[in-house]
Amino acid sequence: MFAAFSLFLIVNFLFIQLLIIVMCLQSLKVRAIMDRLTGSARLMVVSDLDFTLVDHHDVQNLSLLRFNALWEAYYRQNSLLVFSTGRSPAIYKQLRNEKPLLTPDIAIMSVGTEIAYGDSMVRDDVWEQYLNHKWDRDIVLEETVKFPQLTPQQETEQRPHKVSFFVEKFNAVEVMKSLSERLEKCGLDVKIIYSSGTALDILPKGAGKGQALAYLLKKFKIDGRVPLNTLVCGDSGNDAELFSIPEVYGVMVSNAQEELLQWHAENAKNNPHIIHATERCAAGIIQAIGNFGLGPNVSLRDIRDFQKCKVEIFSAAHEVVKFYLLYERWRRADIEKSEHYMQSLRSVFYPLGIFVHPSGTEQPLHECVDVMASLYGDKQGKQYRVWVDRVASAQICSDTWLVKFDKWELSGEERRCCLTTVLLSSKTTLPDGFTWMHVHQTWLCGSGSETTWVF
Ligand SMILES: *[C@@H]1O[C@H](CO)[C@@H](O)[C@H](O)[C@H]1NC(C)=O
Ligand SMILES: *[C@@H]1O[C@H](CO)[C@@H](O)[C@H](O)[C@H]1NC(C)=O
Helix, strand or coil: CHHHHHHHHHHHHHHHHHHHHHHHHHHHHHCCHHHCCCCCCCEEEEECCECCCECCCCCCCHHHHHHHHHHHHHHCCCCEEEEECCCCHHHHHHHHHHCCCCCCCEEEECCCCEEEECCCCEECHHHHHHCCCCCCHHHHHHHHCCCCCCEECCHHHCECCEEEEECCHHHHHHHHHHHHHHHHHCCCCEEEEEECCCEEEEEECCCCHHHHHHHHHHHHHHCCCCCCEEEEEECCHHHHHHHCCCCCEEEECCCCCHHHHHHHHHHCCCCCCEEECCCCHHHHHHHHHHHCCCCCCCCHHHCCCCCCCCCCCCCHHHHHHHHHHHHHHHHHCCCCCCHHHHHHHHHHEEEEEEEECCCCCEEEHHHHHHHHHHCCCCCCCCCEEEEEEEEEEEEEECCEEEEEEEEEEEECCEEEEEEEEEEEECCCCCCCCCEEEEEEEEEEECCCCCCCCCC
16 A cells, blocks of 8 residues: 555656656747846857867867866856857858867857857848948959969858958068058958968958957947956967957967967067966866966866865756766776766666657666666777767756756767756755756767667
């Protein structure tokens, strides 16, 4: 009798939890992207991509993965991530397919001539209208043809408000000078930017990475939500403008190009808010966050033993990032094979909790732990990484949290992603712990019936 009654309670409980999940999914969906933050961002990071956030010499992409874990555990919920790249939308997307890049809140592309918001990349038409002022692409083409020193860049990089070439270093200064004179005579007002000792971009005068950032800050100001702090990050000539925006912190990564360092020496040498990091790329950005005291600066990827670590801010997002790191390390055999890890997972997974596999099959959470236990080291010595993106969590009642995120897994050449929702309860005997009540996944890209996709 008593057993039947408690079974009834449990079934009832599960049913209510499921209802809550359905309701929350609905409300998360309707929440517009830019309204993700109700107030001012705690930190807005505005970063260039190639050789700033992305280190093309880091074959394992480890500094980027360190940054990802830091951002998703501590910043995603209340901060803004902005990419500012010279890449056009086409080759920006290409980079996102090659590298474990997070989804930014805002993407500024084509050297500040195109701005797009959110996951669905909604374009800012007002910005593009504004750039038409004293700009005529056809005239730029007519005039540049007269310079044999200029080699056009590939077609994808020629944009409505950007005409791009390659030019030899020793020709650059001369070409820039006479080209700007000619275009001025034609009544245009342009800006010519030289970057990485090879790329020459011609843009409307009002464009550029700096102007695009100033435009965004102005928009935030009108809304009354200027970010509490802004950190700009760059490595080359077209990033210099970012550092001249007032009241921002800046980091030139250790591997910054000579042209940027020279600009800094001539224009911003005494500005205490700009540093030249001693670390490369994303590691230099993390270093700057610590240096300026802008928030947590220790990535969970740098912590070997989570049990021993003192957590800076404990949250549902933190819990998710930590779990998937443990999962990666277990399968890569980066931690020792100790039953103690699996025991502690069993203690945080609700005994009656269910995992809904992206294929649709359901399995008790504890069985998934058994499967995971048996996969120790199956990815040892192989290219294998797990990371999470777009972690959003909502407290749905006093002790229950719904967390939604993209879980990425790279295995060899294959990259797959699942939209994942987790129901966490903080009603637990563990002092700073959560109980995992329910996990549900749906393929977002890639798929397969692979049995080794466990969580
Ligand atoms: C790191 O980048 C290389 C390309 O440069 C790519 O082949 C590899 O899959 C990436 N690793 C991860 C974890 O994304
Ligand atoms: C984090 O920042 C603090 C304060 O600036 C610094 O002492 C510490 O070394 C930094 N930690 C890491 C891992 O960068």
